[in-house]
Amino acid sequence: MKKSLAYRTNHWLPCRLVVIVGVVAAGMAVDAHADSTERPRIAVxxxxxxxxxxATSARGRTEFEFNRDLALQxxxxxxxxxxxxxxxxxxxAIESLAARPAQVPDAEFFLSIHHDSVSESxxxxWEWQxxxxxxxxxxxxxxxxxxxRNPDLGRSVLCAVTIGARLQRAGFVSTQKNGRQREYADRQHAVHxxxxxxxxxxxxxxAVLFEAGVIKHRDEELLLREPRRQALMAGEIATGIAACLAAGR
Incomplete structure (x- = not known):
């Protein structure tokens, strides 16, 4: 990966978020012996x-295909x-955006998986194949x-920061791109x-919407296609969600 992809910045975290990130760093997991009826339910x-x-990637693959691969992971x-x-x-086949969360009203958390693009300008x-x-x-x-406008903004931000912290600990790099138009909820972890x-x-x-990377970037597109990297990213996302929800119980 080129050095131009690297991005690091410093920003404050509220005390509660610092505690949560510490729990995540320690590798907190949900009790594997919990009764299945008590397990948290996450909508993906x-x-x-x-x-x-x-969007369409630099090599012509659709965003939906990228989204589906990562969501399954x-x-x-x-x-x-x-x-x-x-x-x-x-x-x-669900065209209505409102219909998506409506399908899972009893879920404890809603995560929407996407991949990013850039403006037309x-x-x-380039030529590819x-x-x-x-x-x-x-x-x-x-x-x-x-x-x-989400009914639980506090927990939404908390879980987004926890996911972001977990990803960065694993070496994944966030982007400054969306800070040009979207206000930061937490700059350090690229939460907007x-x-x-x-x-x-x-x-x-x-609820959190996650943009996994920029598929118009030729190097990053190849990384985002790799199943092993998808699995690593998915594992950090899942651990972050589990830790965030468990800490709030």
Whole structure:
């Protein structure tokens, strides 16, 4: 990975978040012997649909395909922690954004999986396998979003920061890209406010939208395609969610 992908910054964390991050760093996990009826239930939403597949990568792959691959990895990682994972939009056919959280009203947490792009003005052209594709190598890295219209903003921010902290401890790099337009809820962990995201404010539970990386970036796209890296990222996301929810009980 090029040095240009690296991003580090310092920012304050409220005392409560520092405690949570410390718990995550210690490798906290959900009790594997808990009764299945008591296990937390996490909704994992696959962003976009087959018909409206989102952004297109630098090599022509749809965002929906990236989202589905990572969502399946996150669901598997949650189940390994004895957390019940429920896929939303598994068939890629739920067009209504409001319908997604409506399918899982009793879930304890709602996570929507996406992959990022860049603005039209930043795109360049290149040839890939005989076809002209568009790319931008300016931005790379993950980011997270919460909505102040969500009924549990505090827990949404807490879980987003916990996920972000876990990812950064594992070596994943966040991006500054979205700070140009979206206010930070926590700069250090690339958590932004995006109040009008329907899947976040229509959720009845804490909710976070996760952008796993910029698929228009030619180097990062290749990393985001790697199953082993997806599994590592998914494991850190799942551990962060489990720790955040367990700490609030």
């Amino acid at each position: 939403d696959i962003g976009h649909t087959l018909a409206a597949s989102g 996150v669901s598997a990682a949650l189940e390994r922690l004895d957390v019940r994972a429920e896929l939303v939009n598994a068939e890629g 930043e795109l360049e052209y 005989g076809e002209t594709q568009r790319y931008s190598d300016r931005w790379a890295g993950h980011s997270l979003f919460v909505s102040r 406010f995006y109040d009008n995201l329907v899947v976040l404010y229509r959720a009845r539970q804490p």
